[in-house]
Amino acid sequence: MLVRKLKELIIEKIIFLCGVLSIIFVGLIFLFLLKEGLALFKFISPGGFLFGKSWYPISEPAQLGVLPLILGSLIVTLGAAVISIPIGVGCAVYIAEVAPAKTKEVLKTGIELLAAIPSVVLGFIGMVTLVPWVKNIFHLPTGLTALSGSIMLAFMAMPTIVSIAEDALYSVPKSYKEGALALGATRWQSIYRVMLPAASSGILAAVMLGLGRVIGETMAVMMITGNAAVIPQSILVPVRTLTATIAAEMGEAVVGSEHYFALFAVGIVLFVISFAINVTADLFLHKKR
Amino acid sequence: MVTKFDIENLNIWFKEVRALKDVSLKIQANEILSVIGPSNSGKTTFIRMLNRMNELQYNFRMNGKVELDGFDVRKIDLEPLRKRVGMVFALPLPLPLSIFDNVVYGARMHGINNKNKLKEIVERSLKQAYIWDEVKDRLGVSAYKLSGGQQQRLCIARTLAVGPEVILYDEPCSGLDPISTAKVEETMLKLKEKYTIVLVTNNVKQAARVGDRTAFFLNGELVELDKTDQIFTAPRDKRTDGYIRGKFG
Secondary structure, three states: OHHHHHHHHHHHHHHHHHHHHHHHHHHHHHHHHHHHHHHHHHOOOHHHHHHOOOEEOOOOOOEEOOHHHHHHHHHHHHHHHHHHHHHHHHHHHHHHHHOOHHHHHHHHHHHHHHHHOOHHHHHHHHHHHHHHHHHHHHOOOOOOOHHHHHHHHHHHHHHHHHHHHHHHHHOOOHHHHHHHHHOOOOHHHHHHHHHHHHOHHHHHHHHHHHHHHHHHOOHHHHHHOEOOOOOOOOOOOOEOOHHHHHHHHOOOOOOOOHHHHHHHHHHHHHHHHHHHHHHHHHHHHHHOO | OOEEEEEEEEEEEEOOEEEEEEEEEEEEOOOEEEEEOOOOOOHHHHHHHHOOHHHHOOOEEEEEEEEEOOEEHHHOOHHHHHHHEEEEOOOOOOOOOEHHHHHHHHHHHOOOOOHHHHHHHHHHHHHHOOOHHHHOOOOOOEHHHOOHHHHHHHHHHHHHHOOOOEEEEEOOOOOOOHHHHHHHHHHHHHHOOOOEEEEEOOOHHHHHHHOOEEEEEEOOEEEEEEEHHHHHHOOOOHHHHHHHOOOOO
16 A cells, blocks of 8 residues: 555656646746846946947947847848738638638648748758849849848748637637628628637737747848848848847857857847747737637 | 429438438418428528528538529529528527627628618617617627527527528527527517518427428428428328427437
8 A cells, every 4th residue: 555655656746847847947047048148237237238229249348239139130020920921811711711621731731841841941942042032123232131031931930820820710610600601791701700800819829929930030040131230221131130149159259258148138138029929929819718 | 472482302412411302392471481300300401501501511412493582592692692591590699799780790791881871770670689678778788798598689680680581590599598489489470571481490399389381301301391280280291290299309
């Protein structure tokens, strides 16, 4: 009897440990990030860091204004949103409501494949096809621009947006649609006036999760946005995002230097942004359940 | 008597399953035709043929004649057909909008936007559905605030607001309490002065209470169609007798 009880107890403890492990890890990562990042403010003020207009980490003295990077991330994300939201939601509506069964299967598989392409491969393809194309169309000195990054990232956000939005549309009770059709609605009217409003919270969550993916993406943007840490005046200039900055510079930053701490602080900024996006998505997702 | 729907030798298949077998019947204008039968008897398939809702399903196949006022329903465009042949579903299905907006939903969809016109439609439809007195002072509140029975009558009003000629009721009281059921039935009896009504119901007694004529379906066949009194007092077919006495189904 005692042995059995002991066994139960041990297994229970082990499972408990597995359960809390992920939270512990997140907590530790966040603590580490905070500890290293906040150390920066021994050197410069938080205001100077957040609103400083130039990022020259290895000049003397180092200028560590993160504003160009934040704006760089935002403009790329905004561009990606403008491209991917209409196409993604449209695709979800088509798959959920319009497509015949066979087309549906093909499309869903296609979307899953799109999600399976490693971002470095997408970045590489973008570099050799999209970048020259942007350069020629807009007669630019370089095609490595925020726009190229936006287009590429739109491809990465789409699978998330499409599959979650499609789920949301699919989970709208069939009777809603029948009710609208029975009143003499056309197919488009039933989609626009009944299905989309009924699925709206799920679709918003899909969009937010897609954008979360975009803002956290590193490899592809680093390869095709040009990485110039200046405040972008338009979408047709090179920009540098928060993620690309960390990835590109962490290897060269001297441990314990101002630069090193600044990169951690950039990490905090990024963490806060994507956390906010995820929480918003979660709010939408649970609103109607 | 004017024939509203004329159905001859109607056969319907879903995939390889035959849902209706050689059904022929006429539905008269301004009558209430009750359709009874156990589940899987084809009665829902039958009324969903009248406004072509069956076509939403994959693998739907049919042959035979279904005419509305002498015109093949398959040659009438879907939207005008469904405007003329309205449908009330088993579960009340208000939209997450105010009472007012629920009623004018269909009318707006058909392009009516004049405010006074819409108000007029709301009042007329709610009165016809016998719910006006209960809601006239709170047209702006959410339709979800209403009870189940009120919601169902709201849905009837919504159907009426589009201006149909025929109303199909697909087990409209299956989710309602007896008092709400009585109100919906009362509504039907008044509505038949202006509309043609087809009522599919699992409740045999309901068919007896409101139907002018009653059709009994079994396994996709129309077994018997006669005056309701006749069906319930002296049915010609043994199977009809068995069903209404509750021996099966």
